[in-house]
Amino acid sequence: MGPGPGLSAYNSVSQLLTDLWWSIADTARHLAMPNLDPAERSRGQAELEQGLADADVLTYYLSHPGRQAAATLRALAVPETYLELSREAERIGRGLIGDVKVSAAVTGVEAPPVDEPEAAVDRRPRFDVLVVADLSEAERTKIAGELRAIRRPEDPFVYDVVAVPSFVDAMVAVLVNPWIQAVVVRPDFRGRSALDLTLLDDLVPALDVPDIEYFTAAERARILARAVRDARPELDLYLVEQASVEHLATEIGRDFDSVFLQQEDVLDLHLTILRGVGKRYRTPFYSALLQYARMPAGVFHALPVSRGNSVVHSPWIHDLANFYGLNLFLAETSATSGGLDSLLEPHGPIKEAQDLAARAFGSRRTYFVTNGTSTADKIVTQSLVAPGDVVLVDRNCHKSHHYAQVMAGSHVAYLDGYSLDAYAMYGAIPLADIKRTLLAYRREGRLDKVRMISLTNCTFDGVVYDVQRVMTECLAIKPDLVFLWDEAWFAFARFHPVYRHRTAMASADAIAARLGTAEYRAEYEAHREQIQGMTDEELVNEPLLPDPDRVRIRAYATHSTHKTLTSLRQGSMIHVYDDDFSRRSEEAYMTHTSTSPNYQILASLDIGRRQVELEGFELVLRQVELAMTLRDRIAGHPLLSKYFRVLASSDLIPDPYRPSGREDPLHIGPVAMEQAWRTDEFVLDPCRLTIEISATGIDGDTFKHRHLMDRWGIQVNKTTRNTVLAMTNIGTTRSAAAQLLRALIGIAEELEDGVAQLAPEQRQAFDLEVDSLAHDHPPLPDFSRFHAAFRADPEGATATCASRTTWPTARSSASS
Structure with a gap:
């Protein structure tokens, strides 16, 4: 069974689901037409049945539109009510297009319709709880009813229940339903799904399904818990059992957040679910700052703008308060008391906020930085590198890394x-x-001098490393090598199950887990025998394994949180996974951090962390979906594809680094993308759209400023001679995507009209310009050098064992 009637390949389940409702609506409306040809009616009924079957599968894993919605449509799928069926499917489709979660209550009764007055709508955050147990319909209704019965108006959140009976169904649910925040497991679940899931073949990676029936209850529960943690680590996991909860708590308790006895703990389960979400909802520093802003205070300290005193009473600058709002000034202070905290020596809400961020991003420690990742890179470098240490650096890195090496000597x-x-x-x-x-x-004999390697993941143009492989093989050569991964544009990657495994923190954790197993030790011993006597050049081409007794995992990642997640400008984070962490890092942090940090930036980092823990998965899914939609529209539109081309993986990553052999896995679907990301040395972030514009005859800089920005109000980040780089983020809207497409169509239409009216000699000049941009590729510029005063070797000697040169040179790069 493939996609429903008229549906093509999709980039996400939400995209498929949205189009499915409209397809059902169109088909039902067509079937309602009188005097329809019998053959056409037969085809339409078959298409409608296929669409309803697909809806049965998709709604099985959602609370809205849930199984009740699918059942309602099926009941209307008779000739007398085809028009009513069409209207109902349209109503559901409108709710999804409007990005409105109209949650179903656990009884299956939906919340107020999307067009109901706002005052009547419950504004509490809503989420789904996934129950995994082999339940009959009566049992499912009973559990849902019990949880509904103990809900209270004073509860801070409202949740709906989605119940599935098998391991496969549970994993499909957490991958396709972004609203799930908690998973409740009863160990009697089955292994495989009773549904035909062919519809999701291109959207959900193939699952390695264990033979659940041959495992004990504890083993089954542990297998599912670890699979869910790997896919969605932010979710809360609860185990419910009918007996032996004490034994399960001691045997597998650390795989779950809590263990409950089914017969007596329904209220405790309900309260624990709310408390678990509440822990992620907490924003210690933002809440403290909010409380401070509401307190009356006499300011005999710095900052005349504090409480707005120098602004609101001024006849000359009071418009500043009108523009920014009074709360900005009420929250301005230099004090670290009154419930606030010191960024340099945090012990209260800032420390709590950083600890929560460490949990969210999978690090052992996290530090907030209020003056950008440029400073974060300098902090990490100075904390780890001493004068005379050798550091391996990507020559094309951001300029802050070059400056950091100069400062560190x-x-x-x-x-x-x-x-x-x-x-x-x-x-x-x-x-x-x-x-x-x-x-x-x-x-x-100089390996002991090598201290650190600094790489950019992902590059500005979207090329992503296999971080785990790089770290593993480098540690096989130098077991104490320190890694600084500049992930300035990659903070969002933590919250997507495919992206996550190519991040620094997830890779460090995966290496640590692997090295600690007996299986790895045996693998390493065999590997050590295998590589005995190999030459260095042979080792270059041999996958290497590090010695588990010598390895020290030391990984740092710097994130420009403000670039790809919610934060005020210059809000960044340093994430640490370091077996040998020392106080020196904190001294370097104090060296580069202001004693008067911007509290608004700190608060935004805190609340941005809350957002990605609760809806990061959903937001990143939407971000990728929009990017893929833009790629598809440009490639599929005859006029757009004539003048523009979004570069594919095969354009930006040479063949030797793509063993998967896929020319462009991004256009095939999420499963193909996941397979390439699992095997290829380098992969392409689909959210970076490098648009090749040679056919326009316009250079990148002119195209960016004169056409996109000045005429259409479209902001893009980077250009080269014949490309412009557009990128989606979690704040990109469908309207913004449509505006970009409209701008490109407008430019293409003008080009089409203008070229048609060119005189022969003008047309020849235009063709020459196009040919120059497309084929006349000047060599990339030589690198500049730092002043000789910063070189230990003023004569410019080069090392014999490093690549190219050993002293700082700078390749121009985009600003951080």
């Missing part, structure tokens, strides 16, 4: 990414080049 071995001359940009650093450099240092 390090010796820099630059690593060069592969070049993409056709688009005037660079890619990432091949692992073979990194290994070759480390092995050269080892061969010359």
Whole structure:
């Protein structure tokens, strides 16, 4: 069974679901027409049946539109009520298009319709609880009724229940239903689903289904818990059993947040579910600042703008308060008392907020930074690198890394990414080049001088490393190597199950877990025997394994939270996963951090963390979906595709680094994307749309400023000679995507009309300009160098064991 009537390949379940309702509505409306040809009526009825069958599958995992909605449509699928069926399907479709979650109560009764007055709508946050148990329909209704009966008006949140009977159904649910916040497991669930899930083949990765029936209750519960944690680590997990809860609590308790006895703990379960979501909802510093702003205070300290005193009473600048609002000034203070905290020595709400961020991003420690990732990079470098240490650095990194090395007094071995001359940009650093450099240092007896490697993940143009593989193989050569991953544009990646495994913190945790197993130790011993006697060049091409007895995992990631998640500008974070963490890092933090940090930025980091823990999965899914929709529309529109082309993986990543062999997995669907991300050395972030514009005859800088920005109000981030880079984020709306498409169509239409009216000699000049942009690729510019005063070797000597040069040079890069 494939997609429903008239439905093509999809990038997300929400996209499929939305189109499905409209397809059902159109088909039912057509069937309601009188005097329809019998053959056409037969085809329409078959299409309607297929659409309703698809709706049965999709709604099985959602509270809205849930199973009751699908049943209602089926009841209307008779000739007498085709028009009513069409209207009902349209109503559901409108609710989804409007991004409105009209939650169903646990009884199946829906919340007020989307067009009901706002005052009548319950504004409390809503979410779904997934119950995994082999339940009869009567049992499912009973459990839902019990949970509904103990809900109270004073509860801070409202939830609906989705119940599934099997391991496969549970994993499908957490992958396709972004509203799930908690999972309640009873160990009697089955292994496989009773549904035909062919519809989701291209949208949900194939699941490794264990033979659940052969495991004990504890083993079944543990297997499911770990699978859910891997897919959605932010979810709360609760175990409910009919007996032996004490035994289960001690045996698998750490895989679950709480364990309950089914017969007596319904109220406790309800309250625990709310409390679990409440823990993620907490914003210690934002709440403290909110409370401070509401307190009367006499300010005999710094900041005349505090409480708005120097603004609201002024006849000359009171418009500042009108523009920003009074709350901004009420929350301005230099004090660290009154319920607030010190960023330099946090012990109260700032420390709590940073601890919550560490949990959210999978780090051991997290630090808030209020002056951008440029400063975060300098903090990490200075905390880890001493004068004379060798640091391997991506030559095409952000300028802050070059400056950080100058400040630290390090010796820099630059690593060069592969070049993409056709688009005037660079890619990432091949692992073979990194290994070759480390092995050269080892061969010359200088590996002990190498302290750290600094790489950009993902690159500005969207090339993403296999972080776990890079760290694993580098640690096989130098077991104490420190990694600084500049993830300035990649903070959102933590909250998507495919992206997450290519982030620094997730990779460090995965390596630590793997090295601690007996299976790995046996694998390493066999590997050590295998590589005995290999030359360095042979080792470059051999997958290497580190010695588990010598490895120290030391990984740092810097995030420009404000770039891809919700935060005020310059709000950034440093995430730490370091076996040898020391106070030196905190001293470096104090060296670069203001004693008067911006509390508004700190509060925004706190509340931005709340958002991604509760809805990050949903927001990133939507972000990817919008990006893929833009790619599909540009490629599928005859006029747009004539002048514009969104570069694919095969354009930006050379074949040797794509063993999956897929030309462009992004256009095939999420499953193909996940397979490429699991195997390829480099992959492309689909949210970065590098649009090649050679056919327009307009260079990138002119296209950006004169056409997109000045005429259409479209802001894009970066250009090269023949490309512009557009990127979606969690704040990108469908209207913004439509505006970009409209702008490109408008530009293409003007080009089409203008070229048609060119005189022969003008047409020849235009064709020459197009040909120049498309085929005349000048070499990428030489690198500049830092002033000789910053070089330990003023004569410019180069190292024999590093790539290219050992002292700072700077390649121009976009600002951080």
